[in-house]
Amino acid sequence: DAGITQSPRHKVTETGTPVTLRCHQTENHRYMYWYRQDPGHGLRLIHYSYGVKDTDKGEVSDGYSVSRSKTEDFLLTLESATSSQTSVYFCAITSGQGAYEQYFGPGTRLTVT
């Protein structure tokens, strides 16, 4: 998985609790992305980062926030989890610099009860 890890890999949480997912890369790539994957929707972009402390919203950013204080780490936070945020979350990276292919982490399966 191209030097990308995600933690935790599985999590069950209750509605209303905060949740933070972590993506860690060892490739020193500039761009990092958070997607969610749901049946019937494919992958949808939540937030992405184009450098340390540089982030922007994706297609489905409501209810999520992100932070990137180091090149290697990109955190996704659900401030108050809802059942609609039950999903599989994938982190991806790309180097930019004319390269567009993305490399994906193994995913985090999140269940909000």
Added chain:
Amino acid sequence: SQQGEEDPQALSIQEGENATMNCSYKTSINNLQWYRQNSGRGLVHLILIRSNEREKHSGRLRVTLDTSKKSSSLLITASRAADTASYFCATDSIQGAQKLVFGQGTRLTINP
């Protein structure tokens, strides 16, 4: 909003046959990519075709791109059981070249 739409949603063929999947998109693109996802795993990049290219090959994969029709196809020749997976097309726009929009995918099953 979905930029790429794959067709068919599911495809089941016999091992050794060829598999063709199609992708249509809506806006002008910079590149189009195809990814594979095995069950329970992350996506793996297969091939990228630039907007000024019409065809590209990689091993048993052949990708075509028709920008006038805003469509692409992925052909897998001589399929193997290990090709069983979901396949996604992804496009990036000229404006946001580092962001991808994925289609919903085609679920390919290769029967032994």
